[in-house]
Amino acid sequence: MAIRFELLKESNECMARLGKIETPHGTIETPIFMPVGTRATVKAMTPDELKYLGAQIILSNTYHLYLKPGHDLIEKAGGLHKFMNWDRPILTDSGGFQVFSLTDLRKIHEEGVEFRSHIDGSKHFISPEISIDIQNSLGSDIMMCFDECVAYPSEYEYTKESMERTTRWAARCRDHHHKWDTQGLFGIVQGGFFKDLRKESAKSLVDMDFSGYAVGGLSVGEPKDLMCDILEYTTPFLPKDKPRYLMGVGSPDFLFEAVERGIDMADCVLPTRIARNGTAMTSNGKVIIKNAKYADDFNPLDSECDCYTCKNYSRAYIRHLFNVNEILGLRLTTIHNLYFLLKLMENIRQSIREDNFYKYKESFYKKYGYIKE
Amino acid sequence: MAIRFELLKESNECMARLGKIETPHGTIETPIFMPVGTRATVKAMTPDELKYLGAQIILSNTYHLYLKPGHDLIEKAGGLHKFMNWDRPILTDSGGFQVFSLTDLRKIHEEGVEFRSHIDGSKHFISPEISIDIQNSLGSDIMMCFDECVAYPSEYEYTKESMERTTRWAARCRDHHHKWDTQGLFGIVQGGFFKDLRKESAKSLVDMDFSGYAVGGLSVGEPKDLMCDILEYTTPFLPKDKPRYLMGVGSPDFLFEAVERGIDMADCVLPTRIARNGTAMTSNGKVIIKNAKYADDFNPLDSECDCYTCKNYSRAYIRHLFNVNEILGLRLTTIHNLYFLLKLMENIRQSIREDNFYKYKESFYKKYGYIKE
Ligand SMILES: [Zn+2]
């Protein structure tokens, strides 16, 4: 089996846990945040920079790579790791999320999904088997089952039907996957915001014995409390000896809430996307660098940060770079934001180790501005 | 005096020379190519990357920095070196070239040039004294006199008048400059494509005893032979113990031709600009990476190059990055092109040292495709 999870410690305070995941490309310490490299590149970063920042694993998107440059080309290149010069673990999604997002361009059948490319309108078809074939070509360490992520809000009946289909598709993914020795496969729990459906989804998937389990269909626009409630209800149905992955979460508060409820892995484009718009996450909250007040601010983005950006560049300089559309500006903020989140996860791991997760969470929330004093 | 030039060797074959320039921020080996960092950043590069690539000195543009973020802000930051985190030498141009390029937006007086900003149309005035003030605020190691670069072709009368004004302005720049201990100042020879004017310009400027001399007004669209002819005529009027700088030259052939005629320094946006458009300079000529033939070419951009890009990434991958507009694509080609040119200059220096400049030139031209075999 490609993926082995070791549970190192359970928190005395909450459901948080400390672990490690062994993969064919190295070991990941959990809980972990995974930077997103949609098109075989984490936007504006080199793999060497990602290593410097402490990235242990990155995520890449099957849908985008399938369209461009094509998984066949990547397979010919020797796989995604070699193609993009990244020798640490890679997780690929199944393409399901993107295909189902093409609301007006897709048709769902039991067999799979017909859709038109968002780039050129060309016709395509992805089934559970095809998604696995593509991910096998890419050679990611962790693959995901082809699923439907239901929108919020959705009716009970549709959510149930969809969840049951996702479960049937998970079985097909598992049966079709033929590289268990080099690639793990995660099941994705769906069921929207209905607890009985979540429970049924989790139980069916656990019976199929995947390498790990994702909780999908959360962080899709619902209130934060509702997300926390469903997550807290769902994780106990997942086995302790398998990694748990919450999809699409990357703001500091959501990361804390997820870890508190037993999540080991998370991913999101947020830190890199807001960086390119000139927003930095700092220990004292967000800094929108284009604001006039930073024009002659010669302090670093975050005076408590020791990343390359904060050690060498001022807010005034970075603001100037954004004002004149220079690429270095978004490079520097991307470096900082990724470092900030990866460091946050390291601190969270440390707090679990020392059983002071809640104390760390509270002090972070106060400084970041989540709790008004 | 801030700038000291040491002539290490004159070629036995041609006017090429080997030297070094001592500046307040370190020593430069000549002949050298200077990457351009127009807005206090060499596009898409960090200063650390520039060092890795072997950049010994960079150029920055007074006109652009004057408009954004303003030289006062940069002075407040502690000067341009500190502002942009570059601790090696910087050369600033005078702003003259950009101001005179605003053909419809400027008025020339003996006192200076009135112009409107290309950004917002706001009114400005730059005189020789103001240009020096701005460059003193920026704190560059080498400053340039405020001059007019005459277009090609231009009438004799206009060229003469303009050259004479440039000479008067040079005297005013020299008299106004008050930081000779930390910043050098170069005069700029003008005179278009008229040898008597070139001679007169050179002689007058040499009498003023500048830190070095630029040959301006070449590489402005004239035939290459004409440029070579004027350059070859002009450099002998310049003192041997001062550095000589040819402005706006950055293609491999122009660099060879310039060095052959006694030039020590050159700059151009070419290598970085074409990199961002997906064109790489390689030992076998240009590679236009978007061409379909590179789609499954897993060789490096240049198999003889040992830059970061060529050691780690394939043409197929870089082509993919350009096809999906990923920043890493232009970062990787910029790295390669700068490395290629800086390495070329290193090889040229070596060939002068070993008195086989012509042999090296010929072999390079053949491989690059300048000479058809
Ligand atoms: Zn930082």
Ligand SMILES: [Zn+2]
């Ligand atoms: Zn290279």
